[in-house]
Structure formats: C-alpha cells, structure tokens
Amino acid sequence: MEFELKILGSSSATPSYNRNHTAQILTIGNQLNLIDCGEGTQMQLMRYKVKHQRISNIFISHLHGDHFFGLFGLLSTMHLQQRTTPLTIFGPPGLADILTLQFKYSNTHYNFKLDFQELDTTVHQQIFEDKYITVHTLPMQHRVSCCGFLFREKPKPRHLVKAKLPDFLSPPQLVRLKNGEDILDETGNILVRNEDVTSEPSRSRSYAYCSDTRYKEDIIPYIKGVDLLYHEATFLDNMLERAVYTYHSTAKQAATLALKAEVKRLLIGHFSARYKDLTPLLEEAKAVFDNTHLALEGKTIGILE
Amino acid sequence: MEFELKILGSSSATPSYNRNHTAQILTIGNQLNLIDCGEGTQMQLMRYKVKHQRISNIFISHLHGDHFFGLFGLLSTMHLQQRTTPLTIFGPPGLADILTLQFKYSNTHYNFKLDFQELDTTVHQQIFEDKYITVHTLPMQHRVSCCGFLFREKPKPRHLVKAKLPDFLSPPQLVRLKNGEDILDETGNILVRNEDVTSEPSRSRSYAYCSDTRYKEDIIPYIKGVDLLYHEATFLDNMLERAVYTYHSTAKQAATLALKAEVKRLLIGHFSARYKDLTPLLEEAKAVFDNTHLALEGKTIGILE
Structure with a gap:
C-alpha cells in the first residue's frame, strides 16, 4: 500500500523565491489527506497533477493565513467541479465560523457534505480512524491554538x-x-x-507533522521512532531568540528533536523569507541529525512497508 | 502622468491553464489601485514586480471567491512586511465582517490603518476622489451584490x-x-x-471595469466613450442561455456594449475554464467591435494623454 508524502509548499509567513505557503499531501493507499492549505494550494495541486477530488480529509494546524488561506478557493473549486463525495475538515476553533460566514455572503450551498471536526489543540488524542490508519493531534506551542498531526498505520495482518x-x-x-x-x-x-x-506482518508506517511551534520536548513520547518527522525550521540557530519570541523553531532544534525522538528521517520546512539559499538550514540540521532533508516543493517521499 | 492597466489574472470560477483568478492593477500617476483580488494575487504581484506596498486602494467588485480570496493573504503580507501606509478597501457589504472574523482568530492587529468603505452596489455614485481622479460604482447584475468601477481623470489645467x-x-x-x-x-x-x-488641456482618461454581470445596457450612459472598457466575456455566444442563467456575459455581448457605448478600446476577460484556446472568444468580439483585446496575464495597456 502506498504511503507517500508530497510537498506543495514550505514558505513561512510570506511567499518568496517562488516558494509557496505550507501544504502537503499524504497519500495512504487510495486516501489523500491534505495537511494545511496555504494560499495557492489549488494551483499547486494542479501543477503536480494531484486530483483534488480524491482528497477525503483536510487537516488544518492553525489559523495563521499561511496555513489555511487556500482553503476557501479549494473548497469553491471542489464545489464548482461538481464534487459529491463528502469531505471532512479537521481544524481549530474558529475555522467553521470563518467558512460559514463566507458561504453566507457568497450565497453558496455546496453540492457535497462538509463535515467540520473542531480540534482541541492542547491535547494528544485520536481524531480519526478508519480501517487502515489512525490520526492523533500533537499539541504545538504557538501564538494561536495550534496542533500537529500524527498519522499511523494500524497493525497489519500476518x-x-x-x-x-x-x-x-x-x-x-x-x-x-x-x-x-x-x-x-x-x-x-x-x-x-x-x-x-x-x-511477521509488514510494519506499520508513521508520519508526524509538527508546524508551527516552539521547540517542545514533551511531544517526544508521541512521535518516538516515526518513519518521517516533518518539523518546522523557520530560522537558523543564530536567530534562536527570534524563534522563541515568534514561537518558532530553528533547524538545529528540529534536528535535536528528531535525534531525541529517534525518528528515521527528518524533513524541515516553513522557511523564513530571509533565506533565499536553504543550504545553511540543511547543513545546520544535518550536523545534529544526518538523515535530514529539505521540504522542497514537488518533492515526494515514499515510505516502504 | 501614467495611466496604465496591468492584468494579473483573468480566469473565472476555477483557475485553469495557468490562468489565475481576476486581479488588475490600475496605475494612475504614483497611485496603484488594485481591482479585485483573486487567490494568488500576491504571487502575481511578485511575478510582475509590482510593489504591493505602493497600492493605496483596493476595489472588490463582489464576494465570489475568484474575485477576493487573495485579499487575506495580501493584507497579511503587507502587515508582515511592515506596511505603515493607510490602505482603503472598497467592497460590498460583508467584506468587513469576513476580514474582522479572520483577524480575531489569527489574533492579528495590523501595523497600518485599514479603512473599509462599504459600497451600495445598486447605484452609480462617486466613492473616491483625490486631486487627480474620481471613482464611481457601476451597478452590475449578478447572483450576489456586485458593482464595477469607473476611473476617470479630473479635468486638467490648460x-x-x-x-x-x-x-x-x-x-x-x-x-x-x-x-x-x-x-x-x-x-x-x-x-x-x-x-x-x-x-487646450490634455484630455482626461478613463477606464471602466465591468465584472461579473449579465449584459446590461443601462450602464451605457456612464461608460460612454471611455478610453478602455474591461468587460467580462465568460462564454461564447452559443452559450448565451448559460450566460443568462449564471448571470454572466458572452464575448459578443461585451463587444455589443462596447460598440453602443462608443468606447475606444475593449478588453475581454473572466474566461470560462472550458476555453483552453481563447481565440474564438476574441474573434467573436472583434466581429462586432474590432478594437478588442484579450485580458491576458502580464499584459499592460497604457493610455496616452
């Protein structure tokens, strides 16, 4: 079964150097999960030939624009392109309010069932389960309510x-x-x-998405040994003070967490617009945790069984 | 003094064939006016090297997503890039509500003064005036409250x-x-x-923006003889019934209005995603009004004094 992450964007705050805002597609079997949805996500989906009609769940980490301003346009396009399959959106308090108000003024009534699941971003708990996977929240520490997401395959048959x-x-x-x-x-x-x-059964694969957050060791038990950890690395460590002040992390911190949580692979992203060249961020992280990669747009990371 | 229109996007409903949603920049002297702001407008501004910090007024015609979903991200970027210059947004009822709710949940307090001017989209009236220009609304006929905008230079000194x-x-x-x-x-x-x-003084130039709307002759007295008319042309005339049903216009109708209003030049846009090749739309319009052009992304139309 496929277990594959595709990066659609990884710019923080403002889009820059043709880097789009945060959005990722996690394909598990036939199921497409969209994680965050920055402005332009629907265009990025088209660019990388990902069929938005196949997305069944959308997970929004928090209500800063670079993580959800693409949601309105994507939903609108799904509607205009005659989607009928139900869609579930998991997001922090407020998201349903914002969307409902927009539907009101645009006089929109969607063809498909839209199910909002409001998240408690302060706890680690299961928010989704189907035959193959579970999804849990990962409490982040940011300026507004924010959580990451842990996707884990269920134990498999022998x-x-x-x-x-x-x-x-x-x-x-x-x-x-x-x-x-x-x-x-x-x-x-x-x-x-x-x-x-x-x-022995095939092993159960896992992916942890951590953005946006200060360095936060108390999530280590939840993400211990995951196959792939995405962790935000907005700054280089020489800007640690700014990272703490803005509730973000440095590349070194992301790598330190990966090391302590003994994950198999680390992906860093959410790069500040001040870094045109991302090599220093990668090098800083690799010095601590060698199996680190940049979350570059269009990159696909498959995890084998 | 410069009087120049730049097209940032002209796709209707869903972005397609790399055509972005509606947005235009009208430069008059040193003043940049943004007309509509579909998703991805801030990226298009970057692409065409238009400095968003120079925009002083934003005009939103109506609250369908393809005309304003880029506004949230653009405002956010203005804020993050330390804008301090006041900004005025003209838009239909509801826009202020939508933005205010987003500011609340993202806990955002902008560095710059944001002035909302709520429009009565049902009347033709002056909504802006400075030393050089006036702006009037043009009542459109669409599925939600919608108006176009008429930009006109004031009479000039001898x-x-x-x-x-x-x-x-x-x-x-x-x-x-x-x-x-x-x-x-x-x-x-x-x-x-x-x-x-x-x-004799230099002549006063004018630009009329008409989107989205059914064919509507009662605006002819307001736009009579303008230098440049942008009119939506979502469909070919063989889809007239669909145009009427969805409150849009055909290329032939746009050209007919241009002819009857004796405008100097016509620009058509807001193309349906069903048209990959836009030539038939252009040809249909030119058969009625020869000086017709396509509103292609990146195109710049200067109007001489």
Whole structure:
C-alpha cells in the first residue's frame, strides 16, 4: 500500500523565491489527506497533477493565513467541479465560523457534505480512524491554538506462507491465521500452529507533522521512532531568540528533536523569507541529525512497508 | 502622468491553464489601485514586480471567491512586511465582517490603518476622489451584490504657451490662466486673454471595469466613450442561455456594449475554464467591435494623454 508524502509548499509567513505557503499531501493507499492549505494550494495541486477530488480529509494546524488561506478557493473549486463525495475538515476553533460566514455572503450551498471536526489543540488524542490508519493531534506551542498531526498505520495482518498452508483451511480460518490465531480442532487442540504457517506482518508506517511551534520536548513520547518527522525550521540557530519570541523553531532544534525522538528521517520546512539559499538550514540540521532533508516543493517521499 | 492597466489574472470560477483568478492593477500617476483580488494575487504581484506596498486602494467588485480570496493573504503580507501606509478597501457589504472574523482568530492587529468603505452596489455614485481622479460604482447584475468601477481623470489645467506669456505675470496669475481665467487689471479690464496664451488641456482618461454581470445596457450612459472598457466575456455566444442563467456575459455581448457605448478600446476577460484556446472568444468580439483585446496575464495597456 502506498504511503507517500508530497510537498506543495514550505514558505513561512510570506511567499518568496517562488516558494509557496505550507501544504502537503499524504497519500495512504487510495486516501489523500491534505495537511494545511496555504494560499495557492489549488494551483499547486494542479501543477503536480494531484486530483483534488480524491482528497477525503483536510487537516488544518492553525489559523495563521499561511496555513489555511487556500482553503476557501479549494473548497469553491471542489464545489464548482461538481464534487459529491463528502469531505471532512479537521481544524481549530474558529475555522467553521470563518467558512460559514463566507458561504453566507457568497450565497453558496455546496453540492457535497462538509463535515467540520473542531480540534482541541492542547491535547494528544485520536481524531480519526478508519480501517487502515489512525490520526492523533500533537499539541504545538504557538501564538494561536495550534496542533500537529500524527498519522499511523494500524497493525497489519500476518502474512500467510502459502507453501506451508494445509489444503483443508477454509477462508474464515485463513483470516484467523492472519490475525495471529492458531487453528484448533473440535476438541480444542491445536490443529495448525500460527507461527508454522505465517510470517511477521509488514510494519506499520508513521508520519508526524509538527508546524508551527516552539521547540517542545514533551511531544517526544508521541512521535518516538516515526518513519518521517516533518518539523518546522523557520530560522537558523543564530536567530534562536527570534524563534522563541515568534514561537518558532530553528533547524538545529528540529534536528535535536528528531535525534531525541529517534525518528528515521527528518524533513524541515516553513522557511523564513530571509533565506533565499536553504543550504545553511540543511547543513545546520544535518550536523545534529544526518538523515535530514529539505521540504522542497514537488518533492515526494515514499515510505516502504 | 501614467495611466496604465496591468492584468494579473483573468480566469473565472476555477483557475485553469495557468490562468489565475481576476486581479488588475490600475496605475494612475504614483497611485496603484488594485481591482479585485483573486487567490494568488500576491504571487502575481511578485511575478510582475509590482510593489504591493505602493497600492493605496483596493476595489472588490463582489464576494465570489475568484474575485477576493487573495485579499487575506495580501493584507497579511503587507502587515508582515511592515506596511505603515493607510490602505482603503472598497467592497460590498460583508467584506468587513469576513476580514474582522479572520483577524480575531489569527489574533492579528495590523501595523497600518485599514479603512473599509462599504459600497451600495445598486447605484452609480462617486466613492473616491483625490486631486487627480474620481471613482464611481457601476451597478452590475449578478447572483450576489456586485458593482464595477469607473476611473476617470479630473479635468486638467490648460497648457501655458510659454512663447506667448508676458513677463510680468505672477505665479498666482499663471495658476488662474491654467484654470481657464483671463487676467484682469485693477479696473476689471482684460489684461491677458486666456485663449491668447494657453492651449487646450490634455484630455482626461478613463477606464471602466465591468465584472461579473449579465449584459446590461443601462450602464451605457456612464461608460460612454471611455478610453478602455474591461468587460467580462465568460462564454461564447452559443452559450448565451448559460450566460443568462449564471448571470454572466458572452464575448459578443461585451463587444455589443462596447460598440453602443462608443468606447475606444475593449478588453475581454473572466474566461470560462472550458476555453483552453481563447481565440474564438476574441474573434467573436472583434466581429462586432474590432478594437478588442484579450485580458491576458502580464499584459499592460497604457493610455496616452
């Protein structure tokens, strides 16, 4: 199953050097999740040939413009292009108010069902679950209510080793084997031992999105060992004071968190407009955590099972 | 003095074929006026090297997203880039509500004074005046409150013919001559006859912006003879029924209005996403009014004095 992140934008505050505002697409199987939606996101989706009609969930971290001003236009385009599939938007308090007021003045009644899920950004809790994944909030520390998101695949079924499977097993028995059960006979004795005919399940992949926030170690238990951590790195560490003052992080801090949380890979983004060349940010982070990459527009990061 | 229109976008409803949503910059002297502000306008301003800090007035025709969803981001960027110059926004009822709610949730307090001027879109009236120009509303007929805008230079002073000017004239007397007065002696007799020492003033230029609207002849008296008319032409005339139903116009209708209003030049825009090639729209309009042009992104139309 596909588990892939696509970067649509990674500029903080003001768009600059052709870097667009924050937006990412996380594809898990057939499901597209949009994470944040800065201005111009619908154009970026077109540019990278991502079909917006396939997006089923939108996650908005906070109500600063560079993270959600593209939402109005995207919803409007979905409506004008005859979307009928329901859409769920997860966001902080206020987002529903803002959208409702705009619908009122534009006299808009969408063709599709729009479900708002208002988030408590101060806690770590599950906000979404389907057959394959769960999504939890990650409390951030920013100037307004803000949370990150942790996407995690659910535990997967064990693999059946076909060469070792007896012929007499029925489909329900195969399901039980996949779920880790032994197959018993009528008297309760083990007929087929699970470990003899199955192998370990594929691992469950995970992605943590942390933006915008001050450096914040108390989220480490939640993101421990994730396959991919996106963490904002608005500034270089020589601007640490400014980072603290504006409730942002430095590249060094992002890498330190990645190191302490023992994540597999780090992606930094939300770059300040003062950095035309992003190499110093990358180098600063890599000095602490080598497997760091820049969240450049158009970049795709697939995570293998 | 410069009188120049720059097209930043001309796509209707949904952005398509790299055509952005409606936005235009009308430069009159040192003053930049932004007319409508679709999503991505701040990026288009950057692309065409228009300094947003020089914009003093923003005119929003109506509250459909393709005409104002870029406003939030542009204002935010003005604020983040330390604007201190006051800004006036002219727009229909509701715009102030929408912006105020966003400021509340993003906890934003702008560095610069933002003045909202709520428009009555149903009447033709003056909404702005300075030393050089006036701006009037043009009532449109659309699905929500909507008006166009008529920009007109004020009558200009007469030119002094230096070779014919007597030496003895004082600066106040020269001003009176420019204003068309004769210069009298102490007894009230004509000392210098105006027409002997001055020539006709430069003409006053004008620009009418009409979007979005059904074909509407009752605005002809207001736009009669303007130098440049921008009129929406969402559809070809073979979709007239759809144009009427959606409160839009066809290219033929735009040209018919230009012809009847005896304007000097017509610019058509607000193209439906169904037209990848815009040539048929241009040809349809030119068949009725030859001096028609497409409102293509990046195009600049200067009007000479």
